[in-house]
Structure formats: C-alpha cells, structure tokens
Amino acid sequence: MAARTIRTVCPRNCYCTCGMLVTVDEGRIVRIEGDPKNPATSGHLCLKGLAYARRATSEDRILTPLVRRRKGGPLEPTSWKNALADIAERLDRIRRQSGPDAVLFYEGSGSHGALGQLAFAFWHQFGGCTLPFGDLCWPAGLEATRLTYGANLHNHPRLTRHSRFVILWGHNPAETNVHQMRLLLEARERGATLALIDPRETDTSDLVDVHLKPKPGTDAALALGIGAVIVEEGLHDRAFLEAHAAGVDEYLRRIEEYPLQRVEQVTGVPGESIRALARAYGGTRPALLIAGFGLQRHRHAGQTVRAVALLPALTGNVGTPGGGWQYANLASHCLQPVPLPARPTAVRERFAVARLGDALASLAQPPLRAAWIEKANPASQNPNTAAVRDGLSRLDLVVVVEQFQTDTTQAADYVLPAKNLFEQEDLVTAYWHPYLQRRAKVFEPPGQVKPESEIWRLLCERFGFDASWFPTDTQPLLRGLLPPGAGDAFDRLAEEPLDLSNTGDVAFARYRFPTPSGKVEFASDEAARLWRVDRVPDYAGVDGSEADARRFPLRLLSCKTRDRIHSQFGNLDWIRDVERPHRLEMHPDDALARGLADGQHVIAWNERGGIAVALRVSHGLRPGVVHLLEGRSREEDPQVNLLTGEGVTDMGHGATFYECAVEVRGA
Amino acid sequence: MTNTARDQAMHEWPLAVFTALAIPAAGVCAARPIVYSLGVTAPRPVMTAAAGALVAGLAVSLWHLGRPARAPLAVRRAGRNALSSEVFLAAVVLALSALESAAHPAPPVRLALVSATGLAALLLLAVVGLVYFLPARRPWRSALVASPLALGLAAGVVALASAGVRAPLLVDLALALLAADAIVAAFGWTSQPARASGFDPVHPAVFERRRTLIALRFVTVDVVPAVLLLAGHAAAAGIVLGAGVFVDRLTFYGTVCARTTEAEIATIERVIAGSAPR
C-alpha cells in the first residue's frame, strides 16, 4: 500500500493547536509536518509535535488494562472483561452504599476533543458523580475578560503583523506559543517595538526591545500605574471612551491612587521605565497587548487581569487590526453539545479543582470513596501534592485511564490503556486561532487500547444502561456537532481547518460588547455581585503574614517549558536529549546570602513539604524570586507541587500556583 | 541544551595498543640498518618479535574499525593522506620483512632489503606522527608530531640492546636517542597550555590525571631506561621502556583536547562572567 498523508491536529492543551500532516507508510509514521493550510500555524510544528513519531511507538506505552491486586503491590496485566466487571461491581456497591456522588469523575486537559463529553452519557445514567468546578489554568483571566469586554474573543493571529507596538504581559510565547513568536518577529521586522512584562528573563525576553521585571503578583498596581500615566499625558482615547466605555469616571478616580512613586515601590520597577512604557504604548497606534496565563496564577488574579485588560480600551486599541486585547480566543468553540441523557441532580459540583487535596480529605455527605481519572495527572500536577496523594490513597477505588505510567497511575487500583491522537477521529477546537480542526484516525489502537468512548460504552453495557449514546461509528455524531448552516464542513475539514465562527478577523470590530452596559466595563456591577470584588480593578497586595514572609522569603514560580505540555512528552528520549534540565534557578544575590553555589544540591521547602533539586544560579531572575520548571514526567524529576498551595483565585475558581513562598538551603 | 552525552568512553584504546606495538616494531626495523653500520646484526628473535608486534598491532587496529572487512579500502589515498599512507607503509614493512624471512637472500640482496624495510619503517614512523597533526586537536599539533619517530628509534635501539646484542656505541646510541625523545616529548607536552580556549578534554577523567601521566611517561620511557642502561641492565631497560611506550600512548590519547563549538562557547561564557580570556 502506498504511503498516504493524512490531515490531523494536535489535541494538546496549548495555544497553537497546530494543524498536522502525518505521512504513513506500511503502518508506520515516516513524516510529520505542520499543515500549511492552517493560517495561524502555517505549516510548522514544535518539537513536541515532531516527537509524536516517538510518542506513538514508545515502548513505555500501556497496552493492556492493569490491576493492582493489593495496596502497595505492583500493577499487573489483566483483561478488559475482568477489569470492567470488577470496576462496575465496586462502583455499583459504592453507589448503593453512599450515593453516586461518592465517586469523583476527574477529567483534565490532557487531550482535547468533542467526544470527551460522552463520559457524561455514563455518569448521567449512573445517577450522578462529583465534579470539581473551576480550572487549574486560565479561568480568572477568562472571567476578567468576559466582565470587561463581554466575550473571550481576540483578533486573528495573522493581524499581529499590523501592530506597531506590542506588550507581552506575563507571557512567554517563545516557549508556549511559538507561532505567535514568528508573527511578533514579523511585526518587528515591519518596524514594531516589542515590550515584555515578566519577573524573569526568558527566551522571549531576549528578543524584545524593552523588558520590565515587576515583583510577581504586583501587576495590577503596574497596570493601574500605566493607566495613570496614560491619562496624565493625555494619551487616552477620549472619543472611544465616550462612545464605548462605562464606569470610566470610577476608573479615573482609582488610578489617582497609583502615582508612579507608589507603583515603583510596590512593583520594584523604576518609575522612569514605567513612564517610558506607558508613553510608548499610549502614543503608538495600533498597539497590541497580549497577556499570558502566568499573569493570573495568584489570588488576586481576576482584578489583576481586569486592570491590564482595560489598557487597550483606555487607549482606544480595540476593534482594529494590529490592536486589541489578547488573552484567549474562544471563536472556534462553536460546536453543539454532544447529545447526552438528562443530567441528574446528583451531579455534584462541590469543590474548586485547586482544592482537590482538601476535597479528597474533607468532602462529606457523602465523602468521596472512588475516583475515575482520565486525561489528567493530579498526583503531580495539582497543587499540594502531599494532600492529593494522601487523599487518593484513602479511596476504595481509583481508576486511571492513561497512555504511560505517571504519578497518578502510581495511585491507581486500575489503569486502563488510553488511546492517542492517531487512534480516534474527533473534532478539536482551539483558544488562540479561530479554526476548528478534524483529528483523523490514522491507526487502529494497538494492543488492548480502547478509546475512552468505547470504555464508557462497555461500562454502560455492564451496568445495563443504554449504550446507544455511544455509537460505534462516531462520524454521524461528529457531523451533528457542527453549527447549523455549516453544510458540508465536516467533509471540507479533511482538506483544511475551518473558521466557522462568523466573527471576522477583527474582534469587536463593530464595538458591540456583550456586557450588561453594552460597553467596555471599567467598573463592573457584575464583578462585585458575582465575585465580591471591587467594581473597579485594584491592587490588593500579596497575601500572607509578615512572619510567613520572614520564614519563607523567596517566591517560587513554576513556569512552563517548551519541552513538555505539563507532564506530557517528558518521558520520551527524544525530548530528554534536548530538554532544559530541572534546576532550581536563583539570583546570585540570594545564592550568596545563603552560601549556595551553582550546581549544588539544595532543598527548597515550606510548611507543605520539601524537595531536593540541583541549583542553577541565574542572573535572569529578580532577587527574591526562584524558579523551577513544572511538569513532572519521570521519577527523578523534582516534585514542585509538593510546595504549592490550594489557594483559589478571586474569580473563576482558578489556582494560585505562583503564589508559593519557600526557603532554600543546602542539602 | 543538547544533552546526548559525547562518547566519553575511550574508544581509541585499540589505537593506543596498535601504536604501542607498531611504534617499537617499526623502530626496530628502522634502527636495523643504522646499527648495521655499527657492525650489529639484529638477532632473529628480535626481528620475529618486531614482526609479530606489528601484525598484532594491525590486528588490534582492525578491532577499532567499524567495518574491519573493508580495511583494504584504507590504502586508497596513500601518498595524499597521512592515515592512508600509514596503512600502506605498514603493509610494505610487513611485506618486505616477510619476503626477507621467506626468501633467505644472499647478503647484498639482504642488505638492500633491510635498507628498504628500514626506510619504509622510518617513513612509517614519520607518517604516524603526521596522522595526529590535526588543527582540531591539542597537544597533538605540536612537537609531538616527531614523537613516534623519536620514540620508535629509541625503542628500536633499546630493544636490540636489551636482547643481548653487544656492540660498542650501541648503548651510547640508545642513550642519545632517549635524550632526543625526551627533548621532543618535553617540547610537545609543554609547548601549548593544557587548557586552551576553544578546546575541551575529550576524556575529562583521564585529563585530570594529566600531570601524573606525563611524569610517569618521562620516568618509564626516558629516565629509568637510561639509568638502567648506564648501570648495564639493558634487559631491564627494555622491559621498562616497553611498558613506558604503553604509558606514552595512553597519555597521548587520553589527555587530548579537541576544538569544539562547546568549548568555544564555554570560553565566551568565561569572558562574560568576567574571568580573563586566554
């Protein structure tokens, strides 16, 4: 059979959501390339996309169901028949004794695709389950944007080239959105100035023209201070504000509380730098402001993002190519929901996902007795690892659906082998570009691997539920998810990614903001009502007592690397051969003060625990800030989430990974 | 951040063994016509041992090749390429020696053969040095280019003396050649700074012991054999020098530094960090 090239898409939790072309010859992948027909990802992939060739054939892939017959014992192969029979029996017993909501269904972002919703065809018939609410990643910023502009939409990425000035705020696209980097460099070549606001130097900061390094978590003050300078210098867009903004007067009063002197003292950024940036941003049109998710990984995240998000509106950089506020673009989220049986009341959303450890320990009426975990690795990726692991170990039953051994499979009673991106057709949305893409089925699942939808179907049959919600041929179901009027889009998706959003390349081009006032909301009733925050964004300071600040004076950031998507890909030798090693990065002043040297083995610790790691003295950090990459793929990787806490953001029920105080000493 | 480890195991050990055997063997062949003028005839066992060492050395060097069966290809560029010439000349020396021992020629022909073999062996020693005269390697690109010649001739004459050959001036010649070897080695090992900018040790663990190994080399190659020769213990001198040749080769391959981009980068990083550049 001749080699064939198939169009598909990477389903990872990543801005890029690259179109991919996979060439298969005699049953193996011989080429992987970016899809040139995706106008945002333009025929390129990152190293991880290329590594799929290795990931799909890794010897470490789990190919059969595994069972742990006794606590503390090893995982052993078993059959689907035995596994599902036992799992069904135990789930049923728990349901009868304690209620269906004694079972936690924990689904993460490990793999995107519309068919993931089918899980609820089982849980609804099961009678319910417990779910977390919120999200570990981006919800504070999503909510802040929604409160301000009414919707999470932004300009098409290709319009970046029209910007004359770009601020990247808490964002590292060189590592987390590499296609955005190309677009920024193109803008730069056309004369744009690039600025970055980030407490640490990164691969992105090398390539910008201006870099401000505020203390982590002080961005709200910085944003309000920049707003103050913009207004002071008359660079705000009065006409735009008059016509399209609400609550501006309250905002103008708020920014008076943020003179440069105060902002400098709070953020650690020299006042003159702030003024220069404000002048440049306010005085250049069109100007683009791109915020990353790192900006909002602390308690006062929502108010912070609101403060930053208002700057494009303040300067009238809204609804223009080359301008705008960019955080997340949900234009491609235009699919219909998957048909499901009616949702019972016992689907209990009872805890913020950032507080999984606490929920496992303290949820009551009923307490959690079992967990079904798929597309997630909470035992390493959720905050407060010790509590999560402890909680999982106390459950009567833990079922994990996974491709590889992870920290979470270590806690499992059953591991069911999960499909990979090549083994089931699906539809994949994105959150940066507006394209819907079709993930193709390239191979039959190997070994005993089954797609999740098939696992749910078999489990339904065990319980005697209606399994017709899980068609064996999913294509008609997928066709039915396309928005009305999409016509033959499903077939066209085999040839190219499609933008079915009808929103146009320029977000808010007609200045219609789906907010209560119909305008950009500088002051928001809804924010105050829903989240009990100030109507106008403010800077609320860093939480924690003085005593704690003395005991743990270093702020630990655990940022993302290009080498992994969280804990995915890091187990592959192709990635290990090129990855940045896990090192605790520390400023030379902090190292000197503690008598620590580059390369030394150290312990980073706080009240939640301690981890051993090698030190790297790095000049790119602020004094007082330490950094260790997140994403634990292997036994020997440091467990940074032993140190992070279960704080929840002021809106959106997000997590506060970057609000982590530690001390470091020699090992 | 390419983490794939460079080949840190000393893959060159077969070459160290090959040259440790081939250099003295060629030295004996090269020395033979020279000592002939002193009235010395090389005893048959010595010549057999030399031939055997050369054959053994070549066999070990085959071990180093990734494709030993293709070894004959290596003479394709003799005359234009040092390594190819080395292989060719080694074959010539072996062929001529085999011819001499098989044919039992009459004295005038024998003399011609011995001289031809000696010349080939001399060229072989020179070419072995040239093989390692690479711009990307230190301290190979130094007076050490003459080291196989100096060491080989010294080893050859000492081998004859230690085999019991008695002749006036033989010991003097041996001592003179050891002195020449010491001078060449001294220049070779010290003319370049050990850690040069842009160069990195290929085998860091061995490189750490550089000073010890070089000192040991001088002791076992030049100092002790010379003392033993002066004291009349030629046999012992031969044994020590035999071991010394192995130390010399281990030091030669083990402490080499290669010009690499990684080393160049490290140099710049030192400049950035404020240390004095070399």
Place this chain on the structure above:
Amino acid sequence: MTRKAGFVLDLGRCVGCAACVLACRLEHGWPGSAPFRRVLPLNEVRHPAGPTYFLSLACHHCERPACAAACPTGAYERRADGIVRHREDLCVGCRYCEMACPFGAPRFDGARGVVAKCDFCEARFERGDVPACVAACPTEALRVAPDSGSAAEAIPGFRDAAGCRPSIRFTLPGGIRGARLTGLLRQMAERR
C-alpha cells in the same frame, strides 16, 4: 544555476526550541540514531554582560572540509552545490574524520559501524526543497543561505579557527539580545 548548500542562522529569531533537531531525527532513520543537528545555548545563566542565544548547528559543508582531508578511503566528496557528502559504502569506520572535524559533525554510529553526518538533506535539496531542519523551524530562524548577503561569518561562540571555511552565516539580532551582544563585542575588542 545550482543552488548552493549552506545555512544561515538568524540569531534574532532562534528561540532554541529544538524543532530542527527533532525534524532531523524524524527525517534520517529513527529510532535509535542520534540526530545530526544540535542546539547549543550561550550564556544560559543570562549574565547581563553578554547575550543569551542559541546556536543550531549541524554539518557546515565547509569549503575546505577537514573530514574529507582526513579520510583515508576518500569516502567524502564535496559536490558542486557545496554539499559535503559522506559515502557510506567507502567508510571503514576508522573515526578519523570525527577527530579532524572541529565542529563535531561526523558521528560514529556504533550499531552500523560507520560514520554518519548531516547531508543537507541531499535528496530534498536535489528536488528543489530545503533540508528538513530548515522546513521545520517555526520562527524561520534557520534558512538556506542565499548566494550573497552580509551575514556574519563569526560570532561569539562560533568561529572558523581551523581554516575549514564553514558554509554557515549568522544574522545578528536586535532587541535586548542585540544590545547585549554589542556590549560583549565592545568588551572583547577592548580586551585585545
């Protein structure tokens, strides 16, 4: 007119993402073999007295290749288009080219007993395409060198010290990286 083989690396675009390394791996007979390309960071500790950048390097297809001069069997040839080509059928696996190359391009493949190195994706280049690494670079930092241009031959961290005339050029960066590079070059000039 024959296209010339050679790389130009835009230091103002390379983010060290290593997609080029994996593209090379994917193109040349994985699994098992080591990639021909590598990415080397300079000043990863971000000392402000110098720039932090990345060098993506493979074989430089030199005008005076040390590998070709060293090879006893003549297994290397430099083609008219500049590609320095290694002929596996003439390789005895002596690794002499590995010793001679100052850039670490030839790599011994223990499993197959021969040396291998970047061949500029000869087959792709012949049909008018670019090498896999160049095609894969998501920021278009790595390109096939144009026939003319004013890119630098040497930069801190890379120079032709052995006289091989490597066919690689570097476009200098702007921004913070460029400013720190300028500072370093000034410092280095003053030291001399």
